[in-house]
Amino acid sequence: METLDFRFDSKPAGSAAAPALCGVVGSGNLEILIRTGDDPAACRLSIKTSARGFADTWRAVLGDFAATHAAGGTTIAINDMGATPAVVTLRLAQALAEYRGGQL
């Protein structure tokens, strides 16, 4: 198990009524919880992953997500069981859309 923490600048996501939960903790999959954070211009992410040694890939995937989506003002917790970048990217997009109540 490895724990990773990141903070990226991101356009404000706007306020949401409730946290959003997406995905499941299963092999090749991950669980994402998005809650309101305290800095409206930044996205904070905390990852617990079963696959060690991929910090650099996580930084690239999550940095790309924060740059291409309005995810500012959120705190995102991820429980990962070896999901590929494809799965991580899809789940993040799904979770953020859910959090923002349908706006992409």
Add this chain to the structure above:
Amino acid sequence: MNAPLSRQWDTLRQSRNRRLERAASLGFGREIPVDRTIDLLEAVIQPGDRVCLEGNNQKQADFLAESLADCDPARLHHLSLVQSVLALPSHVDLFERGLANRLDFSFSGPQGARVAKLVQEQRIEIGAIHTYLELFGRYFLDLTPSVALIAAQAADAAGNLYLGPNTEDTPAIVEATAFKGGIVIAQVNERLEKLPRVDVPADWVDFTVLAPKPNYIEPLFTRDPAQITEVQVLMAMMAIKGIYAEYGVKRLNHGIGFDTAAIELLLPTYAADLGLKGKIATHWALNPHPTLIPAIESGFVESVHCFGSEVGMDNYVAARSDVFFIGADGSMRSNRAFSQTAGLYACDMFIGSTLQMDLAGNSSTATLGRITGFGGAPNMGSDPHGRRHASPAWLKAGREAYGPNATRGRKLVVQMVETFREHMAPVFVEELDAWQLQKVMGADLPPIMIYGDDVSHIVTEEGIANLLLCRSPEEREQAIRGVAGFTPVGRARDIRAVENLRDRGVIRRAEDLGIDPRQASRDLLAARSVKDLVRWSGGLYAPPSRFRNW
């Protein structure tokens, strides 16, 4: 002037007669007792013969293969094998036991590692790796078999053969052998007084043997919908909207992976919602994929011609004779040679997966330590320069590739891959393993499955790259990097060049296609399990036991 050549012109016939006389002198008639199979093979096969041992990715003349492997290497040696697929342990035994030393083939999936080892030990000489159609072509040119060992469903007393729905390669093999002085020996599953139909006439067949058990058939094209992921659903949505609908692709072939199985299962749901029924995917060169059942039942599919059959699909296929090619007897006749021809000349699109792709778009399923070959993919996944008839999809692709005044169309050749395989192995690489494999094999060329210049589109979870619109090798490289995700190749992209390609529509992301990632859910699949497929088929599909988990 030279005198006319003095030679005999019927040495093949004389050789054939000597072989038949040897068999007759040992008391063999046309029906061979199962316990004397090895005696027969040793009587009619000679050292140095070219032997076609029928075996492809589906049906196998497994009993004859085992019998040949049990022959005495002192009597039978230096055999040269020609066959579609080297799949059974007995096929490799032939080389390990010193009966055979040369191989021309198309695919060696499960035996790929053993073949690679034998090549390294120089105990097997590989003539070439072919596509199926290419190998069949050579059966009629310079690789005509002296002896063909084939598999049939049934024989009658006269020796006529019924091949059944798994007709597959047999007609091509038998025709090449029987008309060039060769010997044809068939293993059959049953002897019948009257056959449902005659697939091979008795005078093309020399001997039949009732095998101790029915010939093996691999359910290679059965994909359990339960294993389709949401990333595959997302990629399938992009392919349907960005390629099938965009080009109006009606005539096509699908590869065997889960990526294309996902597309098949989205036709009755997502594609139907987009109003595409009747406008895409109506005519197929395809094995009877169980995952195509929902699309057939929804009226999406008009016609399917099959390379072979698929375990458990025979009753369903027989009950849908408007769609499949069914004889007056009520069972399907498949034909690998004709279906491959359809895939080459009559399809507007091939879409399939691969294990590795380089920056020129070359792809390969050959990885180090395994010599697997590529079956039919290079044939269907290539743009045939001999095609002359037009279709909207072919013309549109041609104009994209060659400009508005193009005098030819272009086949769509689509490679659909997730950027990482299992264990985070990147699909996109700077150099294919095929180059190292070439050195190990001592081959003339690296085993590339689909050449980059034949590929028109690449679909990954990151989007679609349209290589037809690229105007230089540099653009092509950036288009590939631009959908290569977070692989090292993808991360080394020129971000500005990629954004420029996106502005020009060379690269299209899910959002560019108006696809909501939340819709990429397994709920969108018309069937989510094998049991769902059985239900869609009205109980006609009988999946093999290993796919029954209820």
